[in-house]
Amino acid sequence: MTDSRNQKAGAIDRKRSSSDRETDSPVKRIKTEPRGDEQPKYNPYLAHWDEGIDNKDGIVSEGDPLKNFKRRESTAKQAFEAESGDNNPFTGQPHSQQYFGILKSRRNLPVHKQRQEFLDLYQKAQILVFVGETGSGKTTQIPQYVVYDELPHLNHKMVACTQPRRVAAMSVAQRVANELDVNLGEEVGYSIRFEDKTGPKTMLKYMTDGMLLREAMHDNNMSRYSCIILDEAHERTLATDILMALLKQITQRRPDLKLIVMSATLDAEKFQRYFFDAPLLAVPGRTFPVEIYYTPEPEKDYVEGAIRTVLQIHAGESEGDILLFLTGEEEIEDTCRKISLEVDELIRETDAGPMTVYPLYGTLPPHQQQRIFDPAPNPLRKGGKPGRKCIVSTNIAETSLTIDGIVYVVDPGFSKQKIYNPRLRVESLLVSAISKASAQQRAGRAGRTKPGKAFRLYTEKAFKEELIEQTYPEILRSNLANTVLELKKLGVEDLVHFDLMDPPAPETMMRALEELNYLACLDDEGELTPLGAMASAFPLDPSLAVMLISSPEFYCSNEMLSITALLSVPQLFVRPAQKRREADEMKNLFQHPEGDHLTMLNVYHAFKGIVNQGQDAKKWCHEHYLSFRHLSSADNVRAQLKRIMETNGLDLVSTDFNDKNYYNNIRRALVTGFFMQVAKRENNKIYRTLKDNNQAVMLHPSTVLKADYDWVVYNEFVLTSKQYIRTVTRISPEWLLELAPVYYDLDSWEGQKDVKLALKAVADKMRRRAAMKGGR
């Protein structure tokens, strides 16, 4: 059986196949001699390893705290004793003083009481669904319980725990490293998109769900792991959904692989049913009751209503911090300012206490995000009313960040959500109503430290009738082109029957397949082309990947690498509300008249120039209204992509900057990836997106394009009450016919007669020119 699996796994190296064999042997032994006193030390396969890496640690020597442990047969009592021992069972080093302090608090967590119950279920079942509300300690404790049972340092298969967010993966890994008294990056590590902090000794690895998916592309059986924990599964990110479907298949191929699906909400039944009626373990959270208030009438303006409610709480309610949920950066900053002003007035007029207001959103620099943990201000005078803090946040404070001290939650009921509709072919962030589950989660945030209150800015009737039960999983709200490419690379042949928990609409897949076909990543039979296989190596959208791969043909791969990196990070240009004019003036310094992509490239080149001269780049960015953080992270992304380019044998070349074709080449390369995102000017300022898209759009006000060029390529379709295209660059229609002849095949063209005529004229001109050249 082992052999056949190894053959299936294909191109895995010798070392990995040997570790494969090792996993099987303990399983077999347990089955045949369940009460055997044999120690793992006597395993002949392990002896090979002991000589290699672990020998000096003396892990299974006489005094080893784990000497009586048997893989997948340990008990909570054994683990309790091992944890209380003087020496660290994994490093052999004596435990630090800090360790015992943390250990005590760990044993107060709700999940600790059920450790034996957990182990019983875990050892019995292959797949386990675990429900623990926030504050139960599941994210930090369960992986450690698994480590003590799996003994990954002996069988050399890791335990993985996925997180939807990079920040969570990093911070939880750090926390667990402290709890286990080991160094981060050694026994406990993390792996996120552009950072891998693991080592040869790593036994517990926190990682983003996207990273595990990437790994699966190279190792279709996930053979490096003996147990995979999918945390925060209730968030239903795209990667988690695909991992669930994938692991559902793999667990059937690999009976030794264990899977734990952890969720914070009580809709676990769906998970159970999906995973062959897996057993469920539920641990109560440590939360206090939260009183919920509704408004009698719907709000006319939810932002105003929110500000009013915050001020009322501040004026009338007892001590405790406030958490207000809003939708986006601009709205949050604006509201913070307004609340601060109003509070100042409140203090002048009545004897209200002080209140500090903090914004919180994903693109906020980390040191500013950290400020939300500052204690609330002191009373203005002795015996005066206590101060409080108010955090105005996007829905990142809903699940991922836990802020203690919050007693009041104000919930207008909206969040920004990604929506993709294949009929419009637009993926956009839209302000949408949240779900009931989301509203409950938000309210729950008020009960972390003591009984709290949640103020919902909508009526109870609206809550019951207008909110959907669960937030739509990301897979239903995304363009699947990238996912389909990944699945193809993962070896999934039958995409139609791929067993997803919430299969998306068939049209979404149809569009994705079409797009990949136009990009030549899939052939007409639906098979992965060499280009597609290469594109899947890039952690990018297929169009960007294809653009990068073809850039050497246009002698501009260095430049395209920069542009791709710049498009992968948030907005470079900072535009503070009070200094818009200055910011725009600075932006004009970098302006390239033919496009935003080229302007961004100019910014990057200038930035690199400053860095290379050893000047203070941070100061320079500040002066030029640029985001140092995003530019640095673009630089980092670029380095990563460059490595992938090199491993794929793609040349890194540039056209001479003084060549008149320097920018033309770049613009042509853009077309190779974005020929499906082209707009033609209709009249005045109105453009129309081409072919099936066929929507009237305007250039986003942030564009540097001054003249109204007839043909442009765009990076993003912005769907608000108006329709915009953002990040736009001028192109020439000849390139469309030349570089994307299948997509712009005029013989099969339907609809948009004027565009067809225009393209036909271009084609005729090209033919004439070719004929003239040929004739000469």
Next chain:
Amino acid sequence: MASDEDDDYMNMTFGEEPPKPTETSLQRRQRLKREGEIKAHAKSKAVLAAEEREAREAALSKSLLEDAAAKKSKGLAMMAKMGFKKGGTLGSVDNAENARREPIRPEMKDDRGGIGLDSERKRKLDEVVEEELKRVRVDENEFRDRVRREREQARNESLVYAAMKVCERMDEEAQAHAGGAYAEAKVETEAGETAAKKKKKKTLSTRPLKSIPVVWRGLIRRREEAERDRRMKYDLEQSSSTSRLPTYEDDLEEEDDKRAMGKLSTTHAQVEDLDEEDPELDEFNALEAGERLRLLVEYLRKEYLYCFWCKCGYEDDAMEGCPGITEEEHD
């Protein structure tokens, strides 16, 4: 035209030359003019927004699978190869109940209205519309009905009044009869209407209202009220020149002088029980006119053996010869 022909003579045809457009100069000028007009006529923002919305709606409401282009779609062909059938869903067959058929519709929000505001507004609008519709329907279907009802009401009211008059007359007659001066009274009433009326007024105003049977008490009360109002109005007119203005009180003025100057207010004794609440009467008046009429008719039959419809009295309780108590029976 001429120039066209000239061109033809001079023309040296080249192989790849595109064919000449078949358009006369007149047509061309018109077309250019038309196009110029369209171009010059910049669409207003509202129109553009509406067009945008329309295009979006059109795109959103049409399934790509139903579209004519779907037959040629390579994406759909690939899916068909994997076993997808039109009308089917993605995913495992066992999980079909969770599979989506339609993509999620994006909902654009362009204001800051709270959750439930739109539906609340819509609900209110619907209510208004519904009410309006109901009103219109009432007008159309029940107009005739209503007019008929109103007319009947008016007629009943007048009949009630007439029946009350009959009651009053009967009562008077009965009283006169009881006084043993039946003939006299009859002569008196016949002799002079005016005299009789005067006398009636006197007798009635002295008689407490409450003692009059409720069925026709209304008549007397109304008359008393009208009389009181008339008197008060008269008094007001009499004293209007003096009493309403601030007056100079002269202590030296003689009583007679005052009377001569009209400064002495003449007071009339009010009919006390006019101001009293009369719940019994109110209750009676609250009844429908038809019902009141029915009660009056019954009262007349019982008390005076008089049929309001036959317009005559009968000798005994059987009231032989009267077809019944309703008007219809007398038709």
